[in-house]
Amino acid sequence: MAKGTIKMKTSLNGNVCNxxxxxxxKMETGQRKDAxxxxxxxxxxxxxxxxxxxxxxxxxxxxxxxxxxxxxxxxEFTGAKAGDKVVLSxxxxxxxxxxxxxxxx
Amino acid sequence: xxxxxxxxxxxxxxAVAVAVGAGILNPRQVLAAWPKSAFEAxxxxxxxxxALGSELTEPSDAIQIKAPDIAENGAVVPVTVSTSLSNAExxxxxxxxxxxxxxxxxxxAANTAGSVSTRIKxxxxxxxxxxxxxxxxxxxxxxxxxxxxxxxxx
Numbered sequence: 001m002a003k004g005t006i007k008m009k010t011s012l013n014g015n016v017c018n019x020x021x022x023x024x025x026k027m028e029t030g031q032r033k034d035a036x037x038x039x040x041x042x043x044x045x046x047x048x049x050x051x052x053x054x055x056x057x058x059x060x061x062x063x064x065x066x067x068x069x070x071x072x073x074x075x076e077f078t079g080a081k082a083g084d085k086v087v088l089s090x091x092x093x094x095x096x097x098x099x100x101x102x103x104x105x
Numbered sequence: 106x107x108x109x110x111x112x113x114x115x116x117x118x119x120a121v122a123v124a125v126g127a128g129i130l131n132p133r134q135v136l137a138a139w140p141k142s143a144f145e146a147x148x149x150x151x152x153x154x155x156a157l158g159s160e161l162t163e164p165s166d167a168i169q170i171k172a173p174d175i176a177e178n179g180a181v182v183p184v185t186v187s188t189s190l191s192n193a194e195x196x197x198x199x200x201x202x203x204x205x206x207x208x209x210x211x212x213x214a215a216n217t218a219g220s221v222s223t224r225i226k227x228x229x230x231x232x233x234x235x236x237x238x239x240x241x242x243x244x245x246x247x248x249x250x251x252x253x254x255x256x257x258x259x
Contacts, residue, residue, distance in 0.1 A: 016218070027226075029226070031204065047139045048138075048139055056214070057214055058213075058214045058216065058217045059211060059212070059213060059214065059217055059221075060211070060212040061209060061210065061211045061212065062138075062139050062140060062144070062156075062209065062210045062212075063208070063209045064144035064205060064207050064208055064209065065144070065205065065226075066200060066203050066205065066207070066208035066209070066225050066226045066227075067208055067209055067223060067224070067225055067226070068180060068181045068182070068223075068224040068225055068226050069180070069181075071223065071224065072183075072222070072223055072224050073221070073222070073223050074185075074221070074222040074223075075211070075217060075218065075220060075221045075222070076217070076218040076220065077214065077216050077217040077218060078216045078217075078218070079216045
């Protein structure tokens with residue numbers, strides 16, 4: 001399991017929680033060739049991403065290779081308050097994964 | 106090797122089944138468990154059929170795409186899709202000039218706002234297409250982004 005790949009910030013405005021996340025991942029498309037060997041670099045990218053708020057799902061995403069390297073994601077959900085837990089996790093096509101929890105407020 | 110991939114697949118789907126049982130995910134969201142065929146599809150039609158079950162979308166003014174008119178670096182194109190459609194269930198982002206057009210699909214919970222921002226790769230100048238599913242229907246909007254590969258600005 002990958003560690004420390006997720007940077008996430010939440011900001012609270014009333015009961016609206018804004019989530020901004022940056023994930024460290026190379027998001028290799030599988031279409032590039034290695035300049036030295038001429039071999040295709042195998043695809044390696046995040047496929048599934050999920051975000052929960054106090055254990056309840058607020059966003060699920062399916063990603064393809066066209067999401068940029070070191071992906072950025074931002075979205076908002078309502079019904080949040082200070083002290084709530086927001087967890088973001090991802091899984092890539094090689095089965096690697098990471099998860100990160102932040103406390104709102 | 107094939108067998109391992111297969112096993113991994115079954116493990117992942119059983120984990121999803123457990124999540125459904127525990128009520129963490131609702132079935133609508135689970136249906137969208139990584140649609141391989143959609144992400145590998147080479148045409149917009151196939152990608153839309155694979156990801157959303159239909160290629161028929163209705164153009165809508167209620168979807169806004171915020172993306173640069175000219176992207177100097179096609180590897181990092183910031184895209185924000187927001188919609189004022191009520192009950193938006195999902196937002197999908199596609200680039201119709203890419204070898205595989207589907208970039209990302211976001212499944213939204215009832216309390217999640219109809220707006221997501223991310224960054225995508227674009228191989229060449231083409232349209233960024235946003236498809237929003239709301240009330241079982243598909244709505245779309247598009248915006249052309251010019252990609253300057255030489256990096257000379259524009």
